[in-house]
Amino acid sequence: MDATLHLLSLTSPGWGGVLLGGLVASLQVAFGGYLLGLLIGTGGAAGKLWGGPILRDLLEVYTTVVRGVPELVLILILYYAGTDAVNQLMALAGLPSVDISGLAAGIFVIGVVQGAYSTEVLRGAILSIPPGQIEAARAYGMSPLLALRRVTLPAMLPFALPGLSNLWLIATKDTALLAVVGFAELTLVTRQAAGTTKAYMTFFLAAGVLYLGITLVSNLVIRAIEKRALRGMTRPGGAA
Template identity: 75%
Template sequence: MADAGSLINWSLLALEPPGWGGVLLAGLWNSIQIAIGGYGLGLILGTGGAMGKLYGGPVTKDLLEVYTTLVRAVPELVLILILYYAGTDVLNQISAALGWGAVDISGLAAGIFVIGVVQGAYSTEVLRGAIKAVPAGEIEAARAYGMSPVQIMRRVTLPAMLPHAIPGLSNLWLIATKDTALLAVVGFSELTLVTRQAAGSTKAYLLFFCAAGALYLMITLVSNVLIGFIERHYRRGMVRPA
């Protein structure tokens, strides 16, 4: 009876051609770049959105409510298609109207923008909930000491809200790493697309999709280690629930 080694051509995972290992790693690197960039953009949008929802005027709050509701209601694949194609078309129309000609948008920049917009809506709600979890007495005590709003945010609100925000933000990071796979539908060479190309060229579907799954699992395991370290750091000194 043939063993697994004779059924699977492991040489197809070699880093040099005719192996596809180097292509898979390049796709993995693209996925990581998009995940980091999109997650960072999402944090920026989420921070602004949370502040706007908590402290903004009625119009700002209504606009942010529409943004977060739409993004969370529409499937992410549909959002990616809308933002990628419609966003590119609108940008080119504006550029043409200004006499600049067509704009060549890199797949990396477009991917970061798309993932960032999606992440921003979820980050808004995570950060808003974390800020509201900070005891009002701590804010009032900081004001009584004469701290400015910026000092209160930097010295009181941010340190106190991070332990509440980290679990939700950690989950969003893992979601961002998976959402990069959706960019395969718009032709960006991230891990999922190059895996499909490798499997289609060699017909070794089991080998390549298992390899891609292992790479995604590796990202998750490394992320869990880093997240655990960050969570322990920011929860030091806090009383654990019984």
């Protein structure tokens, strides 16, 4: 027990501080990628529902490819090919190449993957809204953007929350895949600590506990958000 506590101590030569640093990096990527995915998903859902045929076809290709290709393969493609594409565009513009940080690249990769799933979640939630509510907004003379902000988004939230909650939990776990491209998130630093000390069981169990802690805290926050979003709505059986 003393040896385990020594290895997990927050100060050197313990690795506890390193693990917490990796946890913070994982949460930064997960949160940033999740928000980017929501932005992409909102635009993607609107494009699929109200865009022209070309836009709808392009979005269909995007969501089909992302959902059909393993996420690890997508991460490798987006991480390396995306960085190379940015630098090639910079070269064409006569500008020097840029060194994209691992954090920014990780957020972009997770965001693109999350965006495809968010598109379908939000599209389904919008289709679940009773048509009369949107028609009433139009009858009152609301512009499409105003109707989206005041009617569509609030009305779709209860339908979208279960799917969006799952996507957040998936985002926190997908950050572990970034270890294959050398981003120092929780899984990579755990592997480094275990490889250095040979205490594989200790460090991977510690990482598992940290991931579980993220999930438990997230579930509490999700329940609070769902309770607020569903207030005043009639539940099955007539209870409010």
